[in-house]
Amino acid sequence: MSRVRVVHSVTQFFAGVGSEAQAGAPPGRKDGAAGPAIALQRALGDRGEVVATVYCGDGYAAEQPSAIDEVVELIAREKPEVVVAGPAFTSGRYGLACGAVCVRVQEKLGIPAVTGMHPENAGADLYRSKVYIARTRETTAGMAEAIKSMARLALKRHAGEPLGSPQEEGYLPTGRRILYFAQQNAAERGVEMLLRKAHGEPYTTELPVPTYNRVQPAAPIKDLSKARIALVTTGGIVPRGNPDRLESAFATRWLEYSIEATEELSPDQWVSVHGGFDTTNVNLDPDRMAPLDALRELEKEGVFGKLEEHLYTTTGNTAAIPTVRRFAQEMVKELKAREVEGILLTSS
Amino acid sequence: MAKEFEAAGIPVAYITALDALGQSVGANRIVRGKAITNVVGDPNLRPAEERKLRKDLVRTALEALQTPVEGPSILA
Incomplete structure (x- = not known):
């Protein structure tokens, strides 16, 4: 059996080309396996061969359109015949580069590509529906x-x-729905899970609820009667x-209007x-979504100081989390420049 | 968005009908709205009553901005 030709694509650091300070490094290549590709070669065994390691600085990847x-x-x-990129763990810039490389490889070269990321990597949200992404730990401690x-997924894809399912195969859910006939209907499966839970036995949910990071609450406003408040809505x-x-x-x-x-x-x-x-x-x-009339009344009554003179608005549904995070970061610049001390945010 | 604003040091009162979702996502000051299709309103009420409902919700939210919280909290 001939060995599958594999190229491993990594950030320049992992290829042994300088530190974070060299993140601006342009793309380059090394013969055979370098850095984590050595472990990749070991994992592929005699079924595949890492013929080259291609690298690029994350900064270069993010800043140069080409x-x-x-x-x-x-x-x-x-x-x-197959490309492996990363893993990027929680590094957002690296994750975005890995995702972009894999998508382009699949489109342009018509061969499968796989990468690896932690589920909270910004690249995971953007690329999980287009590329198989092995689920990794947060840091390089999870490299092995x-x-x-990634090696297993790459060989299977090739x-x-x-x-199999994301849980069985260790990749991030792609959002694809695969129809199959279950032996038991949903009610029976649900009750079975509930009973297992009640008895303290292990069970596997069919729909994991995502967990999100926490932020430290901002300090409360000291004197609302003098505070400038902004109205923000995701109600479109x-x-x-x-x-x-x-x-x-x-x-x-x-x-903003x-x-x-x-x-x-x-x-x-x-x-x-x-x-x-x-x-x-x-x-x-529309006051039922963005309550301007009530804010004006409360402003006149002196409950708070002043309403900021713009309505900040976007549409919340199905927006990608990294995109929405950027919206908020951009709004913060405006809000701070306009000396806003508190925000009323409404959504559906 | 609520989390980004708070991370930047600006307190946010978040009115949503999906308060449990807001809490699981990690918004810190949450006020429960009336319904998804009319978060700060109620078409079944007479106009004056609806205005009062809206004003009460907004007042509660503004007061939430003055309230110290430790983590995701539903303040009404």
């Missing part, structure tokens, strides 16, 4: 097992063998006609373009 094409060009020259997972409220084309789902932007001297959000002038719920009630009275 970087991914350059990396894929280097990979293509090796005539691989990550490499083994052989065209169907993959925009001026009628949606002049800036806010999306009804998968938002790519946030917008002046509400200076506006007493309420009249349905003649404002509308929700949110595509994730029935907007009938909100569109009869």
Whole structure:
């Protein structure tokens, strides 16, 4: 049996080309296996051969528009049958580069590519539906097992063998739904899980609830009666006609509109373009989503100091978490410049 | 978004009908809204009553901004 030709794509650091300070390093290659590719070669055994290690600095990959094409060009020259990238663990920049390389390899070279990341890597959210991503630990302490997972996935993908469930195979769920006939219906399976849980026995959920990181609560406002408050909504409220084309789902932007001297959000002038719920009630009275009328009353009564003169808005449904995080970071710059001390955020 | 704002040091009162979701995601100051389709309103009420409901919800949220919390909390 001939050995599968594998190219391993890594950040320059793992290829032994300088430290984080050399993150601007352009793409390059080394013959055979270098760095973690040595472990990859061991995991592939006699079924595959790492013919080259291709590397690129994460900074270069993030900043040079041509970087991914350059990396894929280097990979293509090796005539691989499968490409392995990373693992990136929780490194967001590296994860984004790995995901981009894998997608481009699959599209341009028509061969499978796999990578590895921790589920909270920003690249995981963006690429899990396009590329098989082995689930890794947070740090390089998980290198050995990550490499083994990636090697196994790479060989299976190359052989065209169907993959089992994400839990069985150790990859991040791709979002694909695979229909199958279960022996028991959902109610029976649910009750069985509940009984196992009640008896303290192990069970496997069919739909894991994601866990999210925590942030330290901000200190409370000391004197609300003097504080400047901003109104932010993810309810898709925009001026009628949606002049800036806010999306009804998968938002790519946030917008701000002046509400200076506006007493309420009249349905003649404002509308929700949110595509994730029935907007009938909100569109009869947009204050039901962004309560400007109530804020104006409370402002007049002196409950708080002043309402910031813009409505900050986007659409919350199905937005990717890294994108929404960026929206908030961009808004923070504006809000701080406008001396906002507290935010009222509304969503559906 | 609530978490990013708080991480930047600006307290956020988050009104949502999906308060349990807000809590599991990690928003720190949550106020339970009326319903998904009208988070700060209720079309079944008379206009004056609805305005009062909205004002009460917003007042609760503003007060939440003055409230010290240790972690994700539902404040009404």
